[in-house]
Amino acid sequence: MQIDPSDAELMLRYRAGCMASFEALYARHKLPLYRYLLRQVHSASAASDLFQEVWSRVVASRDRYEIRAQFRTYLFHIAHNCAIDHHRRGRRTPVDTGALESLTNAPGPEHERPDRLAEYAEHRSAFFRALAALPLEQREAFLLHEEAGLDLTDIARITRVGVETAKSRLRYAIRKLQRSLVDLHAAEPALPQPARLPQPEPAL
Amino acid sequence: MEPSQEITADIRGARDVSRAYRGFGGPEVPPELDRVVLRHARHALARPPLARPPLARPARERPRRFMILGIAMAGALGTAIAVLDRDTHHIGPALRLLPVISSGANGGRLQSQQLYSTDPLTRKDPRRWRAEIAALRGAGRHAEADAAYREFLAAYPRDAAHRPVDASSEW
Secondary structure, three states: OOOOHHHHHHHHHHHOOOHHHHHHHHHHHHHHHHHHHHHHHOOHHHHHHHHHHHHHHHHHOHHHOOOOOOHHHHHHHHHHHHHHHHHHOOOOOOOOHHHHHHHHOOOOOOOOOHHHHHHHHHHHHHHHHHHHHOOHHHHHHHHHHHOOOOOHHHHHHHHOOOHHHHHHHHHHHHHHHHHHHHHHHHHOOOOOOOOOOOOOOOOO | OOHHHHHHHHHHHHHHHHHHHHHHOOOOOOHHHHHHHHHHHHHHHHOOOOOOOHHHOOOOHHHHHHHHHHHHHHHHHHHHHHHHHHHHHHOHHHHHOHHHHHOOOOHHHHHHHHOOOOOHHHOOOHHHHHHHHHHHHHOOOHHHHHHHHHHHHHHOHHHHHOOOOOOOOOO
């Protein structure tokens, strides 16, 4: 496994007492981690709690940290466990409209004409709704792939399944999201680079 | 769809979906969350890490620790047995006498009082012991009386100077 020396080095420096190293490490990973958690639990408040918990565990375990894998894998392994605990505690919150608004109502690209901004926002909203509608395992595989940038081996390790299962989950997630893009473009071709690959979805 | 076409479609679909996902962007981390996390990390550096409770340690370490604990306990137990055995030998005669005197009239009572006693304070009174030996000898049970007297002498060597309790004895 390829080890990311810079992340590991930052973690080791933080363990030695260098706060600036932690700040650099945090800045590097905070955004993918926050988005991963937010899209897993669909609640801004729950995502904030889990976000703090993940970093708190990283801080608490700094003396036991060993360079055995990429720091990113380590971080998202903790995040996965926190999210699973959250779901097991039955704290499935209904979809937080505030969180979804923050996901879907961001301004579009500046080069877009004003008359297409609403259209863009609609497509964006539809895409994230499709993402939110994915089964938990498929959504997680997709988010670990896209946000954390992990490969199938690491996704399988974090989610404690075989590589083939992880691959299958990721593939189904991509097909469903791809279909949502196709549906959007079939209705109104507004997005750049439309995907036009209607495929029958195999039974899970 | 042919497998090769399917793979090609999957790759292209993954690229499209990935591009759309990244292009749509997402929320930023709230600044107050940044402050909370960084403050916590800073404070953690200021205080020493807490020692982990034993069960919080990785499972791989536990057998080794339990093995060391087991060896230590076995050593302590062995030492205790050795000390106990030495003490038992010291007062052994009192214990070894029990089968002899238990056959007597008061045997059951004596056994209940002194069985397995390792306390020197619970040894038999020498006068009473000699009286029992004399009683055995008086009943004509000389072999038992001789054995009991040997035990008596082992327990009370100083009393070896005393005259035999029974004048008719060969001692």
